[in-house]
Ligand SMILES: Nc1ncnc2c1ncn2[C@@H]1O[C@H](COP(=O)(O)OP(=O)(O)OP(=O)(O)O)[C@@H](O)[C@H]1O
């Protein structure tokens with residue numbers, strides 16, 4: 525292994541849910557992501573790691589196109605979902621966001637009840653009867669490992685929950701929309717260790733049904749949770765592969781240094 529070793533292209537044996545091809549992103553004149561080629565495997569957790577400012581959030585936010593809402597953002601290349609380029613003009617962004625859900629760093633509950641939060645994303649989609657709504661609330665709170673804690677207080681304000689519970693409620697709200705892919709951008713950054721572990725366990729259970737892309741600052745957390753790992757530095761993808769391979773035998777010296785010492789001199 526040495527710093528100049530050629531970058532091994534990871535050949536995933538599982539089907540890819542998302543493929544980024546020669547993806548570049550800019551904020552005004554600043555070139556933030558450079559020639560990213562990366563695939564995210566179905567029913568796997570791919571963790572993006574890298575120093576602060578390396579472009580992890582920009583990358584993950586490009587997958588559901590919420591960067592588009594930032595005025596000075598521009599991008600090129602392709603992001604393929606079900607073999608269609610989601611960046612193509614005319615692509616239905618609202619529909620894309622039902623397929624690609626997102627959970628943010630800080631739990632962001634809406635100023636309504638616990639049940640109302642679960643139903644929030646589907647309130648306009650269909651006319652649901654009361655029993656149907658109850659079933660959806662129960663199913664998704666169960667899937668988010670929150671049901672037992674809140675089943676007797678579904679009409680309480682969501683803001684009365686603890687932060688860890690609020691984050692699981694945000695996950696239930698995301699699941700209710702029935703996405704295929706869930707993006708998590710540092711979902712445990714504002715939580716205590718016990719609540720963080722609950723979210724980690726939840727992600728591990730969710731990958732049976734969903735493809736998960738997960739940004740973490742915490743290398744130990746990435747080691748516990750990730751199937752695949754992508755290391756970004758200064759907007760470049762330094763290395764991508766199975767988590768086991770990157771931790772045990774990375775091809776790039778930069779990867780080894782970052783994963784072992786959290787140091788990067790890019
Ligand atoms: N809306 C914006 N306008 C201009 N520059 C931005 C904007 N958002 C992000 N950037 C810049 O893009 C670069 C990458 O930011 P990004 O948030 O993607 O990094 P990150 O790897 O997620 O960092 P962190 O680990 O601190 O969350 C940074 O230099 C940042 O300042």
Ligand SMILES: [Mg+2]
Nearest residue numbers: 580581582709
């Ligand atoms: Mg970030």
